[in-house]
Amino acid sequence: MNIEISNLHFSYPNGVQALKGISLEINLGEQVAIVGQNGAGKTTLVKHLNGLLQPTSGNVKIGDWDTKQKSVAKLARRVGYVFQNPDEQLFSKNVGTEVAFGPKNLGFSGEQVQRQVKDALAMVELSDKTEINPYDLSPTWRKMVALASVIAMDTSIVVFDEPTTGQDAASIARIANVIKVLRERGKTVITITHDIDFCAENFERVIAMSQGQVLLDGKANEVLGQDEILARTFVDPPQLTRLGKRLNLPVTVKNQDEFLQAYQARTRS
Amino acid sequence: MAIVNLTNVTYKYPLTNEPVLKDINLQVNEGEFVAVIGPNGAGKSTLCYTIAGFVPHFFKGEITGTVKVAGNESSKSNLHEWVLNVGLAFQNPFNQISGAKYTVFEEIAFGLENIGVPREEMIQRVNDGMKLTGIRDLADRSPYSLSGGQQQRVALTSILVMQPKVLVLDEPTSQMDPIGTREVFGVIRTMAERGMTVIMAEHKVEWIANFADRVVALHEGQILLDGKPGEVLTSELLTGKGFGISRYTSVARRAKELGLWRRDTLPVTLDEAVEGFASALTPSPSPKGRGEL
Numbered sequence: 001m002n003i004e005i006s007n008l009h010f011s012y013p014n015g016v017q018a019l020k021g022i023s024l025e026i027n028l029g030e031q032v033a034i035v036g037q038n039g040a041g042k043t044t045l046v047k048h049l050n051g052l053l054q055p056t057s058g059n060v061k062i063g064d065w066d067t068k069q070k071s072v073a074k075l076a077r078r079v080g081y082v083f084q085n086p087d088e089q090l091f092s093k094n095v096g097t098e099v100a101f102g103p104k105n106l107g108f109s110g111e112q113v114q115r116q117v118k119d120a121l122a123m124v125e126l127s128d129k130t131e132i133n134p135y136d137l138s139p140t141w142r143k144m145v146a147l148a149s150v151i152a153m154d155t156s157i158v159v160f161d162e163p164t165t166g167q168d169a170a171s172i173a174r175i176a177n178v179i180k181v182l183r184e185r186g187k188t189v190i191t192i193t194h195d196i197d198f199c200a201e202n203f204e205r206v207i208a209m210s211q212g213q214v215l216l217d218g219k220a221n222e223v224l225g226q227d228e229i230l231a232r233t234f235v236d237p238p239q240l241t242r243l244g245k246r247l248n249l250p251v252t253v254k255n256q257d258e259f260l261q262a263y264q265a266r267t268r269s
Numbered sequence: 270m271a272i273v274n275l276t277n278v279t280y281k282y283p284l285t286n287e288p289v290l291k292d293i294n295l296q297v298n299e300g301e302f303v304a305v306i307g308p309n310g311a312g313k314s315t316l317c318y319t320i321a322g323f324v325p326h327f328f329k330g331e332i333t334g335t336v337k338v339a340g341n342e343s344s345k346s347n348l349h350e351w352v353l354n355v356g357l358a359f360q361n362p363f364n365q366i367s368g369a370k371y372t373v374f375e376e377i378a379f380g381l382e383n384i385g386v387p388r389e390e391m392i393q394r395v396n397d398g399m400k401l402t403g404i405r406d407l408a409d410r411s412p413y414s415l416s417g418g419q420q421q422r423v424a425l426t427s428i429l430v431m432q433p434k435v436l437v438l439d440e441p442t443s444q445m446d447p448i449g450t451r452e453v454f455g456v457i458r459t460m461a462e463r464g465m466t467v468i469m470a471e472h473k474v475e476w477i478a479n480f481a482d483r484v485v486a487l488h489e490g491q492i493l494l495d496g497k498p499g500e501v502l503t504s505e506l507l508t509g510k511g512f513g514i515s516r517y518t519s520v521a522r523r524a525k526e527l528g529l530w531r532r533d534t535l536p537v538t539l540d541e542a543v544e545g546f547a548s549a550l551t552p553s554p555s556p557k558g559r560g561e562l
Contacts, residue, residue, distance in 0.1 A: 038418055038446045047347060084444075085417065087363075139361070140309040165417075166360070166443035168309040169513040183527040194446045197516060239475070239516045239539065247550065248542045256520045267549055269424055 001028050001063035001076060001156045003049065003188070008058035010044055020046040020212040021058070028156060029186045033199040033220075035236040042192045043084075045209070047157045049190070050079040052053035062157065077106055080155040084162040084192075086139070086146035095121070095137075095145055097131035102153040113152075120152035123178055140171050147178060158182060160191040164198050174204050183200065200238035200254035202222055208233055225252030271465050272321060273297040273435055278334035280315065280324055291490040293334070297468060299434075302461040304477040304498070305470045307487035308511030313470035314360060316487065317341040317439045319517055320468060321357035322348050339434050353384065356433035360440045360470075362420035363426075364413045364482045374408040375416070377427045384431070392520075398430040401456055417444030425453065429460065436460060438469040442476075454480045472516045478537040486512065517542040 003026040003252070010019040018041045026032055032043045047053040048060045051072040060067040062078050083089045092098035099120055103113045122126045124144035129137070134145045143163070150158060158195075163175050172195075179202050180191050193199050199206060199220070206223040208216040208234035216223045224230070227237050236242070244253040250265055253259040278293040297303050305313050318324040325332045332377045336343035339354045359365040370376040374395060381391045394558040399405045402422045407415065412423055421444055428436065438457070442450040450473065458480050461467045471477055477484060479497055484501040486494040488510055494501045501507075503518050517536045524530035524546070531549060536542040 037448060038416060139406050140311055162444075165471075166440060168511060170511040172306055197446070234446065236447055240520060242539060243517065243520075243546070246539070247546055256516070256523060259520055260524060260527065260529070262526070263524070264547060267529065 001188075002026065003157065005045075005048070006057075006059050006060040006061075007058045008045075008048065008060060009040075010048070010053060011056045014260055018212055019048075022212075022214055024207070024214065025215070026188060026190065028188055029183070030205055031183050031189045031203050031230070032191070032205045032207060033191065033203035034192045034207045034209060035194070035196060035199060035230075035233070035235050036215070039211075040209040040233055041212040042209055043161055044212075046161065046190060046192060049075075049157065049159060050081050050083070051075045073105075076102070076153065076155070078155055079157045079159060080150035080153050081159045082146050082150045082163065086134075089146050090134045090142060093133055094131050095126060095134055095148075098134055098145055099130075099149045099152045102149055104166055106153055108154075116152045116154055117148075120148040123149045123151060123181060125174060134150060139266060143167065143171070144174065147175070151178065151182075155187075157188040157190070160189070160193075162194065164193060164195045170195040172198060193206070196224070196235060197238045197240075200241065208235060221252045221254055221258075224254055270299055272299040272339055273468065274335075274337040275319070275534075276299075276335045276337075278319065278332065278336060280319060280330060280332045282328060282330045282440075284316075285330075290319065290492050293319075293490075293492060295485065295495070297435075297466055297491065299466055300461060300464045302458065302467040302480065302482045303469070303485060304481040304483070305468065305485045305500075306472070306474065306477065306512060307470075311487040312490040313487055314439050315490075317357060317437045317470055319343075320375065320435065321355050321437045322346070322351035326351070346464060352380075352431070352515055353434075354433060355435045355437060356428035356431050358424045358439065358441050359445065360446075362417070362424035365424045366420065371411060372409050373404065373412055373423050376412045376423060377430055380427055380431045393431045394432075398426045401429065401459075402426045403452055405444070407497070418442075418446060418449050421445060422449070422453070425456075429456075430474050433465070435466045435468065438467065438471075440472065441471055442473065443472075452460045472513050474513050475538065478502055478515065488512075496507040499534070499537055502537045521545060 005024040008019055008022040009015045036042055051067045078145050090098055099117045100113050103116045124147050126144055134142050179189055202221055206220045207214055208215050208230060215233055216229055218263055224237050224241050238254055240259045241254050244259055247260045253262050275293050275295040278290055279288050280290040281288045307313050319336055322343055365440050367379050370379055376472055377395045378391055404422050421441055425441055442453050454476050458468055481498055484498045485492055486501055515537045521530045521535045532545050
């Protein structure tokens with residue numbers, strides 16, 4: 001189930017032109033990070049994937065569905081969306097009910113719902129917290145509930161809006177693992193992030209946006225090495241990419257393994 | 270001279286069995302910028318609340334030991350006196366915005382109205398504050414129409430204009446993009462240089478390394494380490510406990526195991542990493558620092 005966005009324009013009712021002609025194809029199973037300064041149009045773009053926003057002009061297709069012809073409820077079958085702030089999406093009195101809400105509404109059988117809830121809670125390490133009210137958990141763990149409630153819907157496409165905001169190191173590692181498991185299951189994962197190091201370590205494809213347009217789109221190493229273009233959307237390359245550049249390593253590196261390999265080769269030359 | 274003085278402070282929230290802070294001893298000097306690091310649940314927010322007087326005056330619970338700020342003792346003061354010396358910006362700005370004001374300008378003036386600052390001075394302070402934090406263009410917007418990062422700037426500004434002696438910040442940049450983070454750290458550094466004492470709970474270690482004077486590492490309610498950023502942030506004691514570690518530190522630690530990092534100390538900033546790694550290369554790339562992170 002591929003995503004096809006063609007010449008997408010969007011203006012908010014106040015006249016602000018948030019998207020100015022976006023064309024993109026994302027194939028099933030791809031892991032894509034979207035980066036760029038606040039106001040670049042990242043959230044506006046992904047809200048078109050599940051019909052929360054409709055194009056002012058242009059088209060968005062999720063598989064054979066044109067988002068203009070489908071309701072948000074229908075699109076929820078194909079696209080799961082985790083909001084930036086978990087408090088905007090949690091409402092149930094306990095974690096188990098919260099996570100079961102999505103799959104139940106998609107019409108899965110009772111047994112199937114149970115299985116998917118169990119699986120999603122295990123993935124975010126919340127299996128023993130099903131009876132707890134989400135609001136008795138810390139913000140870190142509320143975020144995990146929000147993640148689980150979307151994972152449990154078992155959609156082909158999962159969108160995360162700023163998943164690492166305010167999370168500590170352990171929690172970021174947990175989110176990275178969720179993305180890895182979804183990749184192994186062949187899901188498409190689209191993540192908006194300001195955390196460029198997290199982006200470098202977990203995504204193969206990176207899209208950089210600026211002022212409603214796509215500035216760069218390609219393999220992570222290619223995109224993240226373009227410091228001058230990235231600066232136009234106020235994104236600094238990842239730490240190890242910058243370290244590699246300052247040391248004049250011959251290749252663009254984006255994580256520890258790549259850095260150590262390139263550095264070691266350079267010490268031998 | 271120490272302006273913040275915590276002696277043997279242990280604190281337990283109501284209805285809980287375990288103390289969140291255990292025997293905390295912390296002295297912070299006037300004009301010092303201290304960063305508090307630790308995994309979520311370590312007690313960072315509670316420590317912020319304690320210094321800001323919300324513990325125990327607002328949250329209740331059981332506290333032992335003494336908390337002193339600018340010579341006053343918390344247990345012998347009222348919260349409304351305490352806020353004249355200490356300002357707190359909450360982790361979630363949504364919890365801080367009053368809900369009683371229609372515009373950002375009025376929201377920032379709210380605290381000043383409550384302490385009876387004269388009108389002309391109030392307008393001046395609000396305008397200066399908004400200029401400092403780069404939110405003048407938001408003055409007429411509703412605080413609730415803003416993004417998380419913008420709300421955080423408003424929350425910070427509304428505390429700065431109160432001109433507290435001690436500024437307590439609980440992850441003030443958690444919802445900001447990198448440019449916002451850079452600007453806010455810059456503003457806070459400026460305030461410290463002007464003599465304001467800053468205590469900041471924060472996860473972003475590379476920023477702390479470049480801006481803070483001192484780092485306190487909290488773990489399970491206790492102070493694990495307290496010292497210079499370069500020493501605390503590269504300490505072996507932090508590994509395996511859920512602390513954020515700079516990627517420069519992590520990669521140098523691995524390089525050391527491979528015999529590729531030959532210095533005794535590990536780097537925490539880009540410049541330190543460049544210097545250390547460049548020294549083993551021929552021809553050596555220019556290790557000149559550019560003050561980047």
